[in-house]
């Protein structure tokens with residue numbers, strides 16, 4: 001970071017600079033522009049300033065200052081969020097956690113580690129892999145997203161089908177509350193601790209209840225064996241039915257991913273092509289892991305199910321190198337859309353697995369209705385769809401059409417008993433769509449919880465819940481939930 005003397009008369013900037021140091025604050029417009037959005041690039045707003053604290057004490061002092069002076073503020077990790085959670089809608093002071101990136105402690109005997117919030121997800125597995133351990137939640141952005149951001153979004157990933165999402169791997173948190181107080185929550189693995197489950201509440205709260213400054217995570221032992229299958233289908237229905245039948249057969253794959261034809265076109269045109277046939281309707285990437293005994297039988301069962309559903313070609317990875325290439329191809333799937341479209345929106349609906357064919361059909365109808373291509377690349381095993389709406393923001397009206405198409409995809413998910421987000425959070429992107437799944441009363445109950453932690457609503461305001469003025473937030477909170 002460049003060291004430049006503070007050149008502003010803004011007393012708040014001067015005060016914040018005294019807390020974090022003059023070299024750890026940005027306030028000039030040209031510097032702030034890099035923080036005007038996150039992975040949801042449709043909305044852009046400049047923050048008032050960006051501060052880079054290097055300790056819990058500094059985070060707490062910044063928050064206390066903002067609280068006392070009624071300055072809106074929010075936390076930011078790597079800025080890879082796809083729902084706009086880190087966008088400074090209200091000219092916030094952005095508290096970037098990227099300097100708090102230390103691995104503080106590894107305790108393999110008790111299978112846990114303690115990290116600062118800016119520690120990058122993949123670095124944790126890389127730090128313990130040589131000792132036979134790993135950190136399970138593996139969002140496709142894991143090479144750059146932070147564990148603090150993962151906690152806030154309750155991030156998932158390809159291998160979360162068998163091992164669970166972030167909340168299943170968090171044992172304790174240190175949190176700076178919106179008034180600057182520091183608390184520790186979580187009972188470090190005690191199965192049924194007394195009191196409310198604050199750990200569960202904070203995980204996935206999208207940075208609206210507090211700023212996480214320390215995280216104790218669970219580490220898992222590397223599985224003894226692993227095998228990966230790639231299956232090509234001529235019909236989406238056959239691929240979908242294969243997904244259902246694998247799970248119904250009692251097999252719980254570590255990962256069960258699906259891509260449709262448009263997604264395959266993109267990944268084959270991008271950085272890690274593996275030679276998938278371009279004329280197939282869908283592919284499945286299936287991984288099983290565990291103790292060696294039984295893995296071969298599971299693979300045999302999976303191959304049989306694929307054949308029962310008219311698979312065109314199915315193969316098992318013959319080496320770790322081949323497996324890694326298949327995964328690189330899949331994990332860069334979102335970014336690969338840039339190879340076939342100038343802009344894209346990532347949606348994140350959830351549906352019961354059994355409704356896959358019907359909802360994919362509905363998404364195809366939505367694509368036709370709006371005249372926009374929609375690629376599907378998703379965690380099929382847990383019904384977590386990612387329709388990617390392709391558009392060109394330079395064409396008048398196309399961004400609005402893309403947003404409307406994305407919203408309709410979520411409506412289709414909600415209509416079959418699903419949800420509007422499986423892992424990317426609500427942020428600003430889906431806050432109006434909360435109405436697809438919650439009643440006014442249910443939203444009020446949730447905003448009442450936020451108000452207990454964040455009574456001035458200075459922390460990350462305007463996220464997660466429908467916009468005040470158009471929604472329930474303007475109604476009185478019933479005393480029962482106050």
Ligand SMILES: Cc1cc2nc3c(=O)[nH]c(=O)nc-3n(C[C@H](O)[C@H](O)[C@H](O)COP(=O)(O)OP(=O)(O)OC[C@H]3O[C@@H](n4cnc5c(N)ncnc54)[C@H](O)[C@@H]3O)c2cc1C
Pocket residue numbers: 038039074075076077078079080081082084085086097117138139140141144145146147148149150151152153154155156157158206207208210211212213334335423424460
């Ligand atoms: C190519 C790509 C692939 C992706 N794949 C996946 C995927 O497979 N699974 C998945 O779940 N997500 C995925 N994502 C979304 C994103 O990476 C995750 O949501 C991730 O958890 C965000 O982490 P971050 O550090 O970038 O957080 P940011 O984007 O900086 O912040 C996200 C939210 O968390 C809050 N926040 C950040 N740090 C803290 C903190 N310390 N305390 C409190 N609140 C905080 C912010 O205020 C904001 O609301 C993907 C994104 C991209 C760009």
